[in-house]
Amino acid sequence: MREPLIPVVPMSHTAHIRSHRKPRRNASTLAMRTGVAGGVLSTLAVAGAAGSANAAEPVTQTLELPTLTADLATQLAQSAEVTQQAAANYELQAERDAAAAKAAQQAKADLADAKKKAEAKKKAEAARKAAAAEAASRSAERTVLSSSDSPSASTSTSSNVSAPASGNVATVIAFLKAQVGDAYVMGGTGPNAWDCSGLVQAAFKQVGVDLPRVSGDQSTAGTPVSLSNLEVGDILYWGSAGSAYHVGVYIGDGQYLDAANPSKGVVIQDLSGYPATGAVRVL
Template sequence: MSHTAHIPSHRKPRRSASKMALRAGVTGGVLSTLAVAGASGAANAAEPVTQTIELPTLTTDLSSQVAQSADATQQAAANYQLQAERDEAFANAAKQAKKDQAAAEKKAEAKKKAEAAAKEKAEREAAAQQAASRSSERTTLSTASAPAASTATVAAPASGSVGAVISFLRAQVGDAYVMGGTGPNSWDCSGLVQAAFKQAGVDLPRTSQEQSTFGTPVSLSNVQVGDILYWGGAGSAYHVGVYIGGGQYLDAANPSKGVVIQDLSGYPASGAVRAL
């Protein structure tokens, strides 16, 4: 026995030739792959890659279709706007037609009322003229039958002058009262009296204050048909009317009454003047 036989050997067991060849081949393949990859990476680093992206080009037909679509959209918008304008115009025309119709109906109604009022006024005037004619005849007969001495002491008014005043006043009964009104269908108190006396050729002043001092003052106990009655002081009167006999007077009273005949007992006058 050798003197080293008891010492374990530190050598590794030899590998077979086939295993060693296989490992060598694998190692070589890996190194080859790494070498190729390294070379490729170096080449890529040296020369940057340029990539060109080609955008699709619009064909002539597609461009035409886009243009036609835009035109169609614009035309549709124009049509909608035109229709809206037509609708608005139609609505405005309908409103105006309604207003015109209402105005025409109102005008026709006013005309109808005016014609009725004119007819009624004409009838009143005719009745007043007949009454004035009868009154004049009675006055003439009364004067003719009175004693001569009596007629000599009575100063009769000008022929028909008082009758003309009363006839005119009665024809205005029912007209409206309007402050400052001078006719022909609306009056204030002094405007009516002034217009009535103008029928007899008497030019009265315009206001009630002035009319209350025009002519000859008379007492209320001696008042006669055609005398001017006033309310308030002479020269400061605030209202006037005309005595028509039988304890009554005619005046443009106020906005609620208009031109009316009233009793003196209900609203006694302050004084009277005689202008005829």
């Protein structure tokens, strides 16, 4: 039995050559590109719709604040510097005004103190002149009494004893009274504050008498005298001779002057209110 014949199709003379045509895209690739294209078109449609909607609404403008420029920043810095300098100038002027006020106050106080001292000096000079006349009178009286008692004794006294310089006691008392009202300060030696021995030392220095600085030494600096025979200018002391704790000066009429204490200052007091222990005479 014969096999059926299969017709032979003649091949093209180019069949053995690879085709230059691009291969066809498969279905999945075409579907993907179709989807992308559809998405783009959808987006454009949405955007168009939004644009149309926005076109129907009023446009709102946004205002931006101006940016701080370099020139404006420089001006602000200069303004701050000027303000700071003005404040410093005001502070300096205030300090100068305060210093000037303090100086004026001090000058006023110094002037008042100078006037006080000048007045005290004037009074002391007047008292010195008055005391000079009194001393001359007392000296003459003593001479007369000595002559009447014993002529020989008078000659001896005149040759061996010299009377204090005229007005010494009055000068001491005038100086002391000029300090009345001054403050008491422990260790004070003037001119406006004293302790008891500092005041006594300064008073007798006015007539050239150099007394020791402290009360104990001043209580033995002169000739001891009894309290019943006191004379103006005698130094009074409280406590034992050589270790006294306070001194003052007898000014007559049962009174004495001293730098008492911080609460009283320099005052005149009655001897009966605070009797002294003893007294010495240096003039």
